[in-house]
Amino acid sequence: MDLIFEIGSEGRKLSLLPKCDVPEVKVPESQSRKTALHLPHVSENELSRHYSKLAKRSHGVNDGFYPLGSCTMKYNPKVNEIAASFKGFTGVHPLQNERTVQGSMEVIKKTEDTLCEIAGMDAFTLQPAAGAHGEFTGLLLIKAYHVDRGDTKRTKIIVPDSAHGTNPASAAMCGFDVVSIPSQDDGCVDLDALRGAVGDDTAGLMLTNPNTVGLFDKNILQITKIVHDAGGLCYYDGANLNAVMGIARPGDMGFDAVHINLHKTFSTPHGGGGPGAGPVGCKEFLKQFLPGHHVAGDENEGFRYEIETKSIGAVKMFHGNFLVIVRALTYMLMLGKEGVPEASSNAVLNANYMRTKLDDLYEMAYDTTCMHEFVMSLEPLKHKTGVSALDVAKGLLDYGIHPPTMYFPLIVEEALMIEPTETEPKEVLDEAIVALRALYKEATDNPEALHSAPHNTVIGRPDEVGAARNTVLRYQWTD
């Protein structure tokens, strides 16, 4: 389809601004732009239809099942959007004085308190804008803690080889060296490898639990103890929190700091890749290092901002992705004490239901009770038929199902990671099970068809190698 630059014509425009009611002042000649500025020339109707066309060429949670492992693509309640559209939230300036933003501060305080209870932490900052941004923030807390004690030799962060790529990348941005430790055959942390890795240079450990293969690491208390005994701290990557809300808490597992993805666990929409929010929680002894402003006070005495004594500063301007926080709080209010564990229980149930309906055909990387997601290895299928995890994923597109996460975690060959979430009804799971079983049969009967899948989408498989080799990253005008 045409780019927005290829439709409309010179002179078409919308009628948006009134005439200027004061004398015109131009930018001084020495500062003024010489390069022509090309932007679209379209009427409102054309503009509207252009984006409707683009919308039809996109696939959201609203369009169908989206079992993208580790991304928690649950339904995004519409009530969240209503709350985020209130003028009292959208119309306030971030630098208004405290007296005039008591509502915003109440949102922040209530969200922090709720997250503290769910995560088993003592304090939170809502400043980080995304999960990786939260990791960065949490690791800075750990760094500040060691620096504050004058313990400057703690330069290493331990990360299991099954971790998300953001974990080592965040550690590197905090100036740490990354020590990767192998996982055991059951996908969990190898305690001996961990004992061998810790020392007086250990700053901390980063871990998800449930881990990235979808299993709850039974040795979690030993793991966090080994790190603590060596003088390190434990960081909980909340990517998989949707499995354990109200069931088990990172704080009770021995973690010192966590981040939570509001755009995963707390139902705020992903928006095609953001904005999300990655609040960071910590135990009392780390609170003094939190960035940004901390809300103190209550509804009766009024809320006020305080800055922590040894704050690391700020990881983002102002108060975080505020409207995302509004959405998450609305969701938390609706769930309440009963709904939070109910969500997690059903996320885990849906995953185990799917797992047990597929494990006779597909090889499960770990054939045991999973948490909110499970990993299949298509290595045996590939060996037998030549059909890869990528082929099966692409085949699912023709069924209108968003593929699972592919080739992650790296420790499982030909991995497909399925996370159904709790917001899918049984029939949707059954349809996906039927589709996956049909694809298995197709792989055996007609592997060629799957190599070239998908067949019913607006484009076929794109040439990704060509895209990276001959980079075309913007439209060029010919004039």
Next chain:
Amino acid sequence: MGSFVPNTDREQEEMLKEAGYKSFDDMFSCIPDEVRLKRPLNLPSGLSEMEAIREMEEISEKNVTFKHIFRGAGAYNHYIPAIVKSVTAKEEFVTTYTPYQAEISQGVLQSIFEYQTMMCELTGMDVANASHYDGATAAAESIPMCKDRKHKVAYVSSTVHPGTIQVMETYCFGSNTKLVQVPSKDGVTDMDKLAKMLKDDPEAACLVMQQPNFYGIYEDATKLGEIVHEAGAKFVMSVNPIALSVMKTPAECGADVAVGDGQPLGMPIAYGGPYLGFMAAPKSMMRKLPGRIVGETTDDKGNRAYVLTLQAREQHIRREKASSNICSNQALCALTASVYMAAMGADGMKEAATQSTSKAHYLMDALKKAGLKPMFSGEFFNEFITDCPCGSDKLLDALAEKGILGGLPLTENVVLWCTTEMNTKEEMDQVASIVAALISGKEA
């Protein structure tokens, strides 16, 4: 009360049985008993949708919203065309994930490609990423793009937004980078001091400056760029996207990286977020850019197609050697900016920019007549600083009583003012008369 779980209790029981569990408790027996939470969460009971909406609305009403806003300093109250809200509310865009699966994500991918094109046009650069968290984090992440083995020290002008400097400091604490502030003179970067500082430092990696700067004043960016390049360092400009429609582009000023906050492009001020960080650079810096980048290619039938590209820079491939850890960004805000720019067109953006600066000049004249003095003489865009002999708080309270959010108090008697096309002559006259009354000691 609600958990958005569709399956009924009976269905859940059946599913448990089919999966081989006696109960939820049985299913969770894989979690060791000693870490199980053995009490209900200490949270209020869940609410119905109606109650939740009521509660959130009540909370929102505890905020004071102002009809007239003269405060900027990183959050600008520009007009948002109706079409922007309509397009960005489309559920296909709102509820989708990062477009990893190109075949069913062409709409999102194309919209990002269009966004990248528009940001390149605004900045004059060859490449733009798909977005960053905000302007401050974009500025902070420009530093590692400029560092190499020999060039390790970052410089930032003290006329950059203090919030941006604070974020840069925090990022530099992380990466063990020395960050040095360059002093200002008469409200702009002190070029003589900068030249000397850079000359004495063979390890200088970059200078980050802001145009127009925090005080609203135009810096001589071309000259700053020359000084920086002469010292063998890179030149990073943090820019206002509305101003770019009429101002010298970062490319024209010789910048190696252009960053900024895209909030003025259709995003509400919304207590600080979500906003939009943008980053653009010449092709030579392409592989150092953090974040997603969309490229054009073809599918297996030769049709035009878009994909996420240059992923070898990114964390999921490179892990600790990645150019950044960024994963989720501000995609829907980038879409917002695209729709805004398409709706405004080049002429509309220039009109918004010209009206913003015209009104700032009108307001400054009116405030001068009312008795306030500008602190600096430099030419300015849509923000400027005055003194406030009657006391900032007193003035701002008097304005607030009339539903006006005055400028940002920088000290007890210095205020940073801002105007956009949203401010009318009438309300500016009203501000001036309130100021005049306070200064002369009479009621307005």
